[in-house]
Amino acid sequence: MNDRTQPHMAAPDTAAQTGESYFVNGKIFTGESEKHFVSGFGVCEGRFSRVLEDSEINSIPSDAEVVDLQGRTVVPGMLDIHTHPAFMASLxxxxxxxxxxxxxxxxxxxxxxxxxxxxxxxxxxxxxxxxxxxxxxxxxxxxxxxxxxxxxxxxxxxxxxxxxxxxxxxxxxxxxxxxxxxxxxxxxxxxxxxxxxxxxxxxxxxxxxxxxKQRPSNGDRSAEQLAGLDEHFLSHGLVGVNDLYASFIDDPLPTFRRAGEQGFSPQAVIYPGWDALVDSAEAGIVPDLSDDDRAGRIKIGGVKLFMDGAFSDRNAWNEDPYPGTCSHGGRVATDDDMRSAVAWARRNGVQVAFHAMGDRALNQVLTLFGEDEPWMGDVPSIRLDHASLFTPEMIDNLLRARMSFGVISHTIFFFAEYEAYANNLSDTQFDNAYPIRSFYERVPHTALASDSPATAWADADNVFTSIRAAVERRSHDGSDIGQNQAISVAQAMLLYTARAAEVTCLEGLGRIRPGFEASFVVLDRDLFTLPIEQLDAVQVSQTWLAGTKRYEA
Ligand SMILES: [Zn+2]
The missing domain is CATH 3.10.310.70 (Diaminopimelate Epimerase; Chain A, domain 1)
Structure with missing residues (x-):
């Protein structure tokens, strides 16, 4: 364990390495649906063994270890499936x-x-x-x-x-x-x-x-710096992350795995940059992955390509020109780049994640691959990350496609960078920005995520800031950012737990369900009944990872 984090960590409490232990008297959101709450669950050997409705509390064996949750609210361990641990470590x-x-x-x-x-x-x-x-x-x-x-x-x-x-x-x-x-x-x-x-x-x-590239390399410090992020993630209730450009550090997979040995504990699925893989490949041929590269708590889940830049910089690639200009923003990946990344991912059984903000960038992905056969099983073969400008017609096209697409979007962007969107979008574009409610209702594979630290806000991966923005649909200065696209607290929580897990290859996370990893978060108050304006004040009291308490506030 990195000694920077150790003094703040509670001594691990381990639930039931030997027998079964029970957590009772809680308000437990299972992640099974918007309305499914139970009052207790059992944990055995790091996994959930049972969920208990009120009436079943009497069925707990008399010799079992019992933890009284004292009425507190519990949610499944949360997942941030578009974040940047390697970038954070490099910073x-x-x-x-x-x-x-x-x-x-x-x-x-x-x-x-x-x-x-x-x-x-x-x-x-x-x-x-x-x-x-x-x-x-x-x-x-x-x-x-x-x-x-x-x-x-x-x-x-x-x-x-x-x-x-x-x-x-x-x-x-x-x-x-x-x-x-x-x-x-x-x-x-x-x-x-x-x-x-x-x-x-x-x-x-x-x-x-x-x-x-002029900056002296970090050398062996990267693994240690990644391990140093452990408390950050656990204190935010995050038990699983996706790194959407792990190439911020050299040799990302071995480095992440070394960090795992040094105390980085969330499950991590990493996506190196396709450009970085091509740059470092001999004769331009990106080597194939081994089975080991795709297995375990820390693994490669796909590759990442940039289709365009960002809205705040008028560099997202749009169908319509930016107001008052003839610029449509900037394209990054070429069709050839896109095709070779998809061919490699198909051969290697991993996803392709496209950073695509502008509608033109998104349409280019939908058009180029919409009629291709998907290659991943349960998870979408192609991820559309950010998906900032998405019309109802584009959702129709996504649903009609033969390809399986996932959508990962953010209310925190709209909340934090309201001025940039107000200045850089037409009224029609503004109405189609970050349609989270439409994604929630219509797109089977969808999630909310932070993009931290590439988000213009301090503590951007505080899930509760993001949930408040999704529920309230107001920006940091109170401006309306589309009330008709507001979702409920339970819906937002599903987009950070069960539904997020279905977009990526985080295994056994996102639900409190028998057989799933016993990773869960105890909150300091009941976010499901709080007034909207208090949602971002919710704090994580405890984070349990695979049956072990790894963080206590
Ligand atoms: Zn990102």
């Missing part, structure tokens, strides 16, 4: 500049000036992540010159909240030898001023990598 040395803490350029520069590496020499990097210039009073994106005010003789890097853009200072531009003569890398953009000189803004992974 261990980076400071947070998310709103609502940072809402001005000056405040952002102040945080950068507080970085422990400031003044530590030309090899020490000063890094922060999470700025959202749409929250700044002038709405202007920072430039190299702004960051030069922090330091001129060492690299300074500020990542935008969406993870698709970074701003670097002049020193970092020089280090990466980016000049007016440098061409844009494939799929990326070096922003330039009127004279063609780079402004310091780099858009999309291939452009950011020009600077990123």
């Amino acid at each position: 261990t040395d980076s400071l947070e500049i998310f709103p609502p803490r940072v809402t001005s350029l000056d405040k952002m520069l102040d945080v950068l000036r507080s970085h422990p590496s400031l003044g530590a020499g030309s090899e020490a990097w000063v890094m922060a992540h999470g700025f959202d210039e749409s929250k700044f009073s002038d709405g202007r994106k920072p430039s190299a010159q702004d960051l030069d005010r922090v330091a001129a003789n060492q690299p300074v890097v500020a990542r935008r909240c969406d993870g698709h853009t970074m701003v670097v200072n002049s020193f970092a531009l020089e280090l990466a030898e980016i000049t007016a003569a440098t061409p844009d890398p494939e799929g990326g953009r070096i922003e330039r001023d009127d004279n063609g000189a780079p402004t310091g803004v780099l858009v999309e992974t291939s452009a950011m990598n020009l600077v990123e």
